[in-house]
Amino acid sequence: MDEMVVLETRHGRFLVRPYYEGDESAILEGWKRAFGKEMSPEEWRWKYAECPGGFRCLLCLSENGEVAVHYAAQVYPAVFRGERILGLHLTDTFSVPAYRWAIGGKHGLLVKVGLYFLKTYLESFPVEENFRLPDTAPKAAFHYGFPGERHFRLGALLLHYRRFGPGTAYLIWRPGDLTDHPPETTGISALRSQDLWARDRAIEDLWLFIEREYRPFMVMRDWRYFWWRYLASPPGRRYVFFLRERGLLRKRLTAWAAGALSRKRSAFLTLLDIIARNEDELEGLLAEILGRLSAHGLACEVWLSGNHPWIGAFLRRGFRPAKEPLGIVPCTRIDRPGLSPDLGDDLLWTLGESDLF
Known part of the structure; x- marks a missing residue:
């Protein structure tokens, strides 16, 4: 199918594709392996399926159907300069330990899936066009999240994360x-x-x-x-x-x-x-x-x-x-052609938008 991409690695073949209904069990099993704790199906449905603005999700699947990487966001309608736009709140990004070294070099599976995700679901993102998957979902004009310091450093180096200038x-x-x-x-x-x-x-x-x-x-x-x-x-x-x-x-x-x-x-x-x-x-x-x-x-x-x-x-x-006390590093970025990414510093936010409570 056109909306899929195959990654050939020295450790086997991986498939990158959007979420399909019925993927929940595999996602929650991957979550458990990545974080060492469980998320209930009820919480997943509330967090994603029941989100009023919807959600976006790309999965990287191993040859046996296990979730190796999960990259997702809640879609939040927002207001920017008097215009109603869409934003992506990045949540629950993870890679399963057993697959983290499937690709050598700095562009591992997590980074590759992240590049496909951001290029596909944002109005504009500074990577090659071949990272865009065919998808008719409305594009978002900004994205943001609340990673920890280690995740932020990786994202800043390889995924164009930008630290929220005004801080917390x-x-x-x-x-x-x-x-x-x-x-x-x-x-x-x-x-x-x-x-x-x-x-x-x-x-x-x-x-x-x-x-x-x-x-x-x-x-x-x-x-x-x-x-x-x-x-x-x-x-x-x-x-x-x-x-x-x-x-x-x-x-x-x-x-x-x-x-x-x-x-x-x-x-x-x-x-x-x-x-x-x-x-x-x-x-x-x-x-x-x-x-x-x-x-x-x-x-x-x-x-x-x-x-x-x-x-x-x-x-x-x-x-x-x-x-x-949480060690979060708020990240925001405007992803609209012709506008500076640094306008993300104008975002007003509270902890209620995060998944940290």
Whole structure:
């Protein structure tokens, strides 16, 4: 088939092709061999098959049908300079140890599959045209991810990874760090998913306001994304907070936040995402969340892109900069003809977009 390519190596023949329905079992077995742990079929379906924007995946298969390399991304609709575009969030890149030396030299199986993937699914990528596979899927205008240092060095050397210039703002708040400003009484609520059926329009309206007023370079936080990312995800409980206008009549949603109890640190809430009409509403929501956490002796942590305009609001509410604990190296790159890849530094992101929680 035209959408496949055969790699002849001294250790046998390998087939590079897109994901086909039914590949899940082989992918999860390869994941287990590569990472030494398991991913459940339910988590895989949520992460990829149920992602509202879809996903892209290339596999490199051995002659016996085992997954030797997996290169995949979630497709995220985003806004860039007022235009809606597609972005690829790279996730779960792996090669199985038994096949890592199938090709000698610097272009091993993982790198070759990565070049085919990026050339095939991006609008523009600086490698030879023969790395492009025939595929009719809509092309993405940027890609990004959160690799560790070792993976980043390999990607920077061979796959054109570029480090996100503004870096990461990792901020911590502890109960004793409350500011002198008392929390305001508002319509905040931490809700389970069954309480949210009537809120889709409000979340959609809030995102449309942000898209229109601020024109950020940002993954879209519409209702479909919100539901999938924070309410439908299988591992662990999510906490969702809302802030509404005061008044007896229409109470417009002005801010929301999503969090989860930290897997790494006891008595910490990881604030995964937060959206607000303006900084005043943001601080009002933060004040309520921190008041609740203080009452339960819980601390709070948040990861934000280093260029995020709301870092100041977190600092005013008592958050303090700290050393980033995960060792991530955010990478972003614009992949549109005629534009500089360095415009990837304009992306605003939070930890909620990653697969690190």
